[in-house]
Amino acid sequence: MSRDTLVSLFCELVQIDSLSKHEAAFASVIKDKLAGLCLDTTDDGAGPYIGGDCGNLICRIPATADGFPVIMLNTHIDTVGDDTGIQPIVEDDEIHSASNTILGADAKAGITLILAALQALHDQDLPHGELVVVFTVAEEIELVGAQHLDYEMLQPLPQMAYVLDGGVTPGQMTTQAPYADKISFEVRGKAAHAGVEPEAGINAIQIAARAISEMKLGRLDEESTANIGTIRGGSATNIVPEVTTFNGEARSHQEEKLARQTRHMRQKVEEAAADAGAEAEITTERSYNGFALGPDDAVVQRGIAAAQQVGLQPSLHKGGGGSDANIFNEHGIPSVIIATGAHKPHTPEELLRIPSMLKCYEWLIAIITLQQ
Numbered sequence: 001m002s003r004d005t006l007v008s009l010f011c012e013l014v015q016i017d018s019l020s021k022h023e024a025a026f027a028s029v030i031k032d033k034l035a036g037l038c039l040d041t042t043d044d045g046a047g048p049y050i051g052g053d054c055g056n057l058i059c060r061i062p063a064t065a066d067g068f069p070v071i072m073l074n075t076h077i078d079t080v081g082d083d084t085g086i087q088p089i090v091e092d093d094e095i096h097s098a099s100n101t102i103l104g105a106d107a108k109a110g111i112t113l114i115l116a117a118l119q120a121l122h123d124q125d126l127p128h129g130e131l132v133v134v135f136t137v138a139e140e141i142e143l144v145g146a147q148h149l150d151y152e153m154l155q156p157l158p159q160m161a162y163v164l165d166g167g168v169t170p171g172q173m174t175t176q177a178p179y180a181d182k183i184s185f186e187v188r189g190k191a192a193h194a195g196v197e198p199e200a201g202i203n204a205i206q207i208a209a210r211a212i213s214e215m216k217l218g219r220l221d222e223e224s225t226a227n228i229g230t231i232r233g234g235s236a237t238n239i240v241p242e243v244t245t246f247n248g249e250a251r252s253h254q255e256e257k258l259a260r261q262t263r264h265m266r267q268k269v270e271e272a273a274a275d276a277g278a279e280a281e282i283t284t285e286r287s288y289n290g291f292a293l294g295p296d297d298a299v300v301q302r303g304i305a306a307a308q309q310v311g312l313q314p315s316l317h318k319g320g321g322g323s324d325a326n327i328f329n330e331h332g333i334p335s336v337i338i339a340t341g342a343h344k345p346h347t348p349e350e351l352l353r354i355p356s357m358l359k360c361y362e363w364l365i366a367i368i369t370l371q372q
């Protein structure tokens with residue numbers, strides 16, 4: 001597929017809004033494009049369970065030759081935040097947004113690459129094994145699309161998956177990702193008039209402040225992080241605040257370290273509340289489990305061999321975030337994230353490097369067609 005065709009497909013896709021839980025219009029464009037390749041797409045019905053207008057899309061492409069693994073290709077079809085009306089501008093070797101919005105290369109660069117690869121298989125009659133293409137919804141809102149994916153529909157499970165939701169450097173694979181917990185805190189003190197009888201009150205904001213200031217936060221070590229991200233409390237300056245709620249998260253590539261950090265954050269709040277005679281209610285929830293794949297895993301091996309075949313320097317990368325790959329690995333599909341040429345996602349500076357995208361396209365074709 002030529003540079004111009006890839007660029008114009010990408011520009012077409014980013015101009016169609018696809019906010020999380022509002023992916024239906026965009027999904028129907030994808031379905032039409034696949035139908036143009038004589039491929040049927042099934043909606044797995046996850047939409048109503050996640051409050052969205054559309055479920056995850058699943059499309060099976062039968063093998064045309066023997067001796068290939070069953071490969072799943074995935075990326076998400078929603079874009080982050082609430083930017084709509086995205087207008088791409090092509091300038092030399094880069095595509096960026098015309099205004100102060102994201103570009104949507106996360107993950108429409110990945111969608112472009114998958115659609116273009118399927119087109120090439122179709123047009124050029126390339127030999128390949130069975131492919132399972134899964135376009136997930138609502139990835140940007142805590143991976144809920146992948147969490148509610150109908151995994152029965154993927155049976156027998158694909159032997160490996162490539163998630164096209166990675167970075168800018170062709171050949172780069174994210175083979176490790178952290179475990180994550182989210183933690184919600186509510187501190188309940190006692191309201192009182194701040195001027196008339198402050199001694200009758202218990203200041204929930206002050207308790208929260210003490211607890212948070214005593215927490216280890218930020219980058220804890222090279223594989224663990226923690227954050228308090230929101231806080232809300234009090235109602236007026238003349239009232240000793242009764243309630244303060246705050247929310248945080250912790251991540252680590254080591255599950256034991258995550259457990260230790262989560263316990264530490266809880267303890268600081270429990271201690272500060274107990275010392276002041278207040279109550280603390282704390283809920284912890286696992287956001288996703290981590291994964292760690294290495295050069296011995298078939299999915300990584302194939303990615304490396306395919307990169308080398310097209311003259312790329314393969315590199316394995318440890319990710320700091322969660323993606324649908326975490327959920328697929330949890331469900332027993334060995335999955336890595338591969339680069340697409342997208343840069344600075346989730347910001348108005350987001351851009352797509354066209355030469356990188358072209359190289360990632362060659363890489364993807366090699367991943368699909370490689371005979372080992």
Ligand SMILES: [Zn+2]
Pocket residue numbers: 076106107139165
């Ligand atoms: Zn993404």
